[in-house]
Amino acid sequence: ETGVTQTPRHLVMGMTNKKSLKCEQHLGHNAxxxxxxxxxxxxxxxxxxxxxxxxxxxxxxxxxxPECPNSSHLFLHLHTLQPEDSALxxxxxxQDPLLVTDTQYFGPGTRLTVL
Amino acid sequence: xxxxxxxEGPVTLSEEAFLTINCTYTATGYPSLFxxxxxxxxxLQLLLKATKADDKGSNKGFEATYRKETTSFHLExxxxxxxxxxVYFCALSDWGGSQGNLIFGKGTKLSVKP
Numbered sequence: 001e002t003g004v005t006q007t008p009r010h011l012v013m014g015m016t017n018k019k020s021l022k023c024e025q026h027l028g029h030n031a032x033x034x035x036x037x038x039x040x041x042x043x044x045x046x047x048x049x050x051x052x053x054x055x056x057x058x059x060x061x062x063x064x065x066p067e068c069p070n071s072s073h074l075f076l077h078l079h080t081l082q083p084e085d086s087a088l089x090x091x092x093x094x095q096d097p098l099l100v101t102d103t104q105y106f107g108p109g110t111r112l113t114v115l
Numbered sequence: 116x117x118x119x120x121x122x123e124g125p126v127t128l129s130e131e132a133f134l135t136i137n138c139t140y141t142a143t144g145y146p147s148l149f150x151x152x153x154x155x156x157x158x159l160q161l162l163l164k165a166t167k168a169d170d171k172g173s174n175k176g177f178e179a180t181y182r183k184e185t186t187s188f189h190l191e192x193x194x195x196x197x198x199x200x201x202v203y204f205c206a207l208s209d210w211g212g213s214q215g216n217l218i219f220g221k222g223t224k225l226s227v228k229p
Contacts, residue, residue: 004158006158042219042220042221042222043159043204043217043219045216045217048216056216088158090158090159092159100144100145100146100147100166100208100209101147101166101208102147102208103147103149103161103164104161104217105161106151106158106159106160106161107158108157108158109157109158
């Protein structure tokens, strides 16, 4: 499945570093999402963009900064992270989040480790 | 609020055994229901979905039927293979939820032994 790609696949960073995660979707969808998957916790929705406009921000700390320049690309800029931010970060896309039948398709994720 | 409850894992089966992973949900409206699978080291893949009551989703030998009367969406497979070893997530989307908010269960880890 190559509809949604994410880079890098693995990232190790210190608490003072600045890095960015990239996501690209090749499905012609209008909405893109960032999720956080931590060990032993349910998936957490972080941000939703629909037609490049941010429509959801689930109380995510400001050290995570999303950017969506167009419907095909989504970034997550990271700065001054904490070790508890270590997790798998998943990107997803879908056609229309306003439809209850809308289906989200996920990328392979970026495994982030904060030292 | 909306929620999804899955059976606790891990589930360990022998190859060719019958699989059932239970999933029940609570929703205020008329949700769509999904099963996603996550293989080791990978992201989530959509396995199957159902968008209205009595619909049956199926894919790769897996099936799940949307049962409104029991608010359930149990995943079944008649004969599992070693390659089915993964974590399975039940999820719902609902009009009552915020935009794009899929509600996931905690996941059930399946291990299939040869």
